[in-house]
Amino acid sequence: xxxxxxxxxxxxxxxxxxxxxxxxxxxxxxxxxxxxxxxxxxxxxxxxxxxxxxxxxxxxxxxxxxxxxxxxxxxxxxxxxxxxxxxxxxxxxxxxxxxxxxxxxxxxxxxxxxxxxxxxxxxxxxxxxxxxxxxxxxxxxxxxxxxxxxxxxxxxxxxxxxxxxxxxxxxxxxxxxxxxxxxxxxxxxxxxxxxxxxxxxxxxxxxxxxxxxxxxxxxxxxxxxxxxxxxxxxxxxxxxxxxxxxxxxxxxxxxxxxxxxxxxxxxxxxxxxxxxxxxxxxxxxxxxxxxxxxxxxxxxxxxxxxxxxxxxxxxxxxxxxxxxxxxxxxxxxxxxxxxxxxxxxxxxxxxxxxxxxxxxxxxxxxxxxxxxxxxxxxxxxxxxxxxxxxxxxxxxxxxxx
Amino acid sequence: xxxxxxxxxxxxxxxxxxxxxxxxxxxxxxxxxxxxxxxxxxxxxxxxxxxxxxxxxxxxxxxxxxxxxxxxxxxxxxxxxxxxxxxxxxxxxxxxxxxxxxxxxxxxxxxxxxxxxxxxxxxxxxxxxxxxxxxxxxxxxxxxxxxxxxxxxxxxxxxxxxxxxxxxxxxxxxxxxxxxxxxxxxxxxxxxxxxxxxxxxxxxxxxxxxxxxxxxxxxxxxxxxxxxxxxxxxxxxxxxxxxxxxxxxxxxxxxxxxxxxxxxxxxxxxxxxxxxxxxxxxxxxxxxxxxxxxxxxxxxxxxxxxxxxxxxxxxxxxxxxxxxxxxxxxxxxxxxxxxxxxxxxxxxxxxxxxxxxxxxxxxxxxxxxxxxxxxxxxxxxxxxxxxxxxxxxxxxxxxxx
Numbered sequence: 067x068x069x070x071x072x073x074x075x076x077x078x079x080x081x082x083x084x085x086x087x088x089x090x091x092x093x094x095x096x097x098x099x100x101x102x103x104x105x106x107x108x109x110x111x112x113x114x115x116x117x118x119x120x121x122x123x124x125x126x127x128x129x130x131x132x133x134x135x136x137x138x139x140x141x142x143x144x145x146x147x148x149x150x151x152x153x154x155x156x157x158x159x160x161x162x163x164x165x166x167x168x169x170x171x172x173x174x175x176x177x178x179x180x181x182x183x184x185x186x187x188x189x190x191x192x193x194x195x196x197x198x199x200x201x202x203x204x205x206x207x208x209x210x211x212x213x214x215x216x217x218x219x220x221x222x223x224x225x226x227x228x229x230x231x232x233x234x235x236x237x238x239x240x241x242x243x244x245x246x247x248x249x250x251x252x253x254x255x256x257x258x259x260x261x262x263x264x265x266x267x268x269x270x271x272x273x274x275x276x277x278x279x280x281x282x283x284x285x286x287x288x289x290x291x292x293x294x295x296x297x298x299x300x301x302x303x304x305x306x307x308x309x310x311x312x313x314x315x316x317x318x319x320x321x322x323x324x325x326x327x328x329x330x331x332x333x334x335x336x337x338x339x340x341x342x343x344x345x346x347x348x349x350x351x352x353x354x355x356x357x358x359x360x361x362x363x364x365x366x367x368x369x370x371x372x373x374x375x376x377x378x379x380x381x382x383x384x385x386x387x388x389x390x391x392x393x394x395x396x397x398x399x400x401x402x403x404x405x406x407x408x409x410x411x412x413x414x415x416x417x418x419x420x421x422x423x424x425x426x427x428x429x430x431x432x433x434x435x436x437x438x439x440x441x442x443x444x445x446x447x448x449x450x451x452x453x454x455x456x457x458x459x460x461x462x463x464x465x466x467x
Numbered sequence: 468x469x470x471x472x473x474x475x476x477x478x479x480x481x482x483x484x485x486x487x488x489x490x491x492x493x494x495x496x497x498x499x500x501x502x503x504x505x506x507x508x509x510x511x512x513x514x515x516x517x518x519x520x521x522x523x524x525x526x527x528x529x530x531x532x533x534x535x536x537x538x539x540x541x542x543x544x545x546x547x548x549x550x551x552x553x554x555x556x557x558x559x560x561x562x563x564x565x566x567x568x569x570x571x572x573x574x575x576x577x578x579x580x581x582x583x584x585x586x587x588x589x590x591x592x593x594x595x596x597x598x599x600x601x602x603x604x605x606x607x608x609x610x611x612x613x614x615x616x617x618x619x620x621x622x623x624x625x626x627x628x629x630x631x632x633x634x635x636x637x638x639x640x641x642x643x644x645x646x647x648x649x650x651x652x653x654x655x656x657x658x659x660x661x662x663x664x665x666x667x668x669x670x671x672x673x674x675x676x677x678x679x680x681x682x683x684x685x686x687x688x689x690x691x692x693x694x695x696x697x698x699x700x701x702x703x704x705x706x707x708x709x710x711x712x713x714x715x716x717x718x719x720x721x722x723x724x725x726x727x728x729x730x731x732x733x734x735x736x737x738x739x740x741x742x743x744x745x746x747x748x749x750x751x752x753x754x755x756x757x758x759x760x761x762x763x764x765x766x767x768x769x770x771x772x773x774x775x776x777x778x779x780x781x782x783x784x785x786x787x788x789x790x791x792x793x794x795x796x797x798x799x800x801x802x803x804x805x806x807x808x809x810x811x812x813x814x815x816x817x818x819x820x821x822x823x824x825x826x827x828x829x830x831x832x833x834x835x836x837x838x839x840x841x842x843x844x845x846x847x848x849x850x851x852x853x854x855x856x857x858x859x860x861x862x863x864x865x866x867x868x
Contacts, residue, residue, distance in 0.1 A: 145847035
């Protein structure tokens with residue numbers, strides 16, 4: 067075997083192969099050209115040369131975390147609306163006071179590019195400080211060609227700057243903008259005929275998402291968006307069954323979606339469709355909690371049918387002002403009753419699958435060396451502690467960030 | 468007026484007087500000898516000398532935060548039990564596997580003093596990094612004279628080291644230790660006749676707490692503990708009505724307790740008793756969430772009767788592994804539906820009252836200069852964002868930490 071560029075030695079490893087901790091105690095990970103070239107017990111260490119060796123006794127090594135569902139690019143925040151809502155204001159009151167998603171759309175449309183970059187950078191830096199090596203970022207607060215492109219360009223720029231893998235998702239079908247009120251089909255025309263081709267031409271998106279809900283877009287409108295994505299060879303995913311059973315999970319499965327996200331109201335046939343299609347269910351406890359929802363996602367059915375389950379922050383200013391993947395993990399345990407092992411799988415191997423990334427999410431030979439090092443006694447602690455950060459180092463493609 | 472040692476200038480101030488934001492825009496705070504000597508609009512700044520002036524345009528100043536209910540001193544953690552419970556293990560299974568509160572008691576009894584210091588320091592440093600100037604710490608994992616004293620001594624030591632005000636609470640009546648199984652009255656004798664006098668003699672406690680619940684101590688046993696505290700001139704507080712309506716709030720009020728904590732099951736007469744006694748209700752959303760509770764505290768009745776409401780982390784390894792006051796604030800909003808203004812009052816003026824501290828918790832002349840500076844657009848954001856930290860500076864008694 068050629069020399070290792072780097073050997074992380076004397077560390078307990080949770081490989082997360084098959085979605086389990088799959089622990090190798092007192093192990094090492096050898097890295098060549100940014101990839102994992104060897105992993106095993108230190109007692110089996112091969113005799114080849116090592117350019118750099120770092121000993122990590124008493125620490126744990128896991129795959130770098132992956133936040134597979136965020137709306138990280140936005141301007142301003144909706145804390146005033148949050149206070150009004152908790153003070154008893156109705157949605158009508160809030161809309162009259164200029165709140166709701168359109169207030170974020172207006173703020174994002176009006177923001178200069180460098181303002182968007184600066185505000186988004188703070189959030190991305192928090193995720194990086196917690197061990198995220200890959201972060202998905204959606205558009206969806208522009209709702210016109212220029213600002214949707216700007217949001218995705220900001221995300222690409224911050225990916226380069228931060229050293230993280232930022233995976234872009236085009237979410238033009240997030241809401242019907244005010245100027246298309248009562249003309250949602252016309253807006254879907256704009257999404258399919260102008261926005262998506264422009265974004266594809268500039269290579270600004272890695273996937274296409276839509277929000278399927280009576281307050282957003284109908285299944286037929288989502289089909290048009292997904293058909294258009296297929297013509298551009300873009301994989302799809304769906305905000306599905308969050309507030310009602312809209313058949314969203316089945317719709318996502320019908321298009322072999324990478325993921326169906328939220329899925330609180332998904333019914334048994336929907337779960338079976340996800341299983342058959344290999345679509346990941348992405349659970350978003352921050353939105354559940356912030357909205358005061360009561361309908362829990364069908365975790366038993368998802369487990370029984372072998373649907374891979376991911377967990378993400380859903381970081382957004384309206385329904386999930388959660389900038390912390392560790393908080394999302396802890397809430398997935400306390401609110402959705404996922405085990406810590408399921409939570410860690412949900413932000414590593416299953417999150418990678420939700421993004422269509424076969425090259426990361428586990429510690430295996432041939433995978434990219436995206437690694438997080440922790441000062442903990444066991445990876446269980448990563449969903450147990452709420453509000454602390456035990457990360458000691460993060461590597462992306464073998465480079466320490 | 469004599470010269471200000473320090474003037475924090477050009478900052479928006481939420482004074483939290485009367486439990487409201489009580490904002491003074493474009494304000495200044497003048498400090499002399501660690502106390503607030505002046506607060507007002509910059510346009511009204513008096514003409515006296517200023518030794519040091521710091522301009523904070525675009526930032527906010529609030530009272531330093533106060534975490535008024537923690538069990539911060541403990542050894543080890545219970546993440547394995549957390550995983551077992553989420554995996555479906557019963558309490559009996561967990562007890563058989565060595566879990567439950569007695570596992571923390573055993574670990575704490577066995578821990579060396581410097582281990583306890585090191586593990587507790589990490590948690591205290593997180594709270595400090597979030598803007599806490601005062602942290603209450605309870606004993607209760609020793610359950611014998613030596614280790615209860617050691618825990619409180621560790622807390623005192625870390626208070627000096629950290630620069631924070633650490634307020635100690637003796638909680639010998641936390642659980643009946645194994646060696647007193649079926650002899651809980653004998654254990655209460657030990658608490659009253661040996662532990663409390665020893666702790667008072669060494670000035671290790673600022674107050675006395677007890678856990679009133681069928682699984683812990685009866686109201687009559689709590690009365691004995693509180694009567695004993697009265698003879699030693701120690702104020703009392705109570706873990707009350709967390710898991711059942713044990714009449715705990717009324718019992719706390721009967722003894723003019725500083726606070727009644729948890730209070731999920733407190734009934735209307737209990738709320739009225741708290742109001743009449745001026746006892747603070749301390750809400751602990753971390754424990755509610757971790758235990759998967761469903762009975763919400765009687766927030767409407769607390770508001771209607773004018774009971775001051777505080778919010779705290781309850782940081783402990785069994786039921787609230789929450790090391791973050793900001794997380795407790797955000798959860799108090801999302802889980803208990805407190806407004807952000809109520810949350811901020813709950814960790815400033817009302818938390819000070821829950822600790823019997825008249826010298827802090829608001830920005831007023833004569834109060835101690837315990838101040839937090841934030842890079843935010845409005846203090847609403849302090850309960851809105853979950854998992855981020857916008858603190859830029861913390862002052863305790865006028866000294867920057």
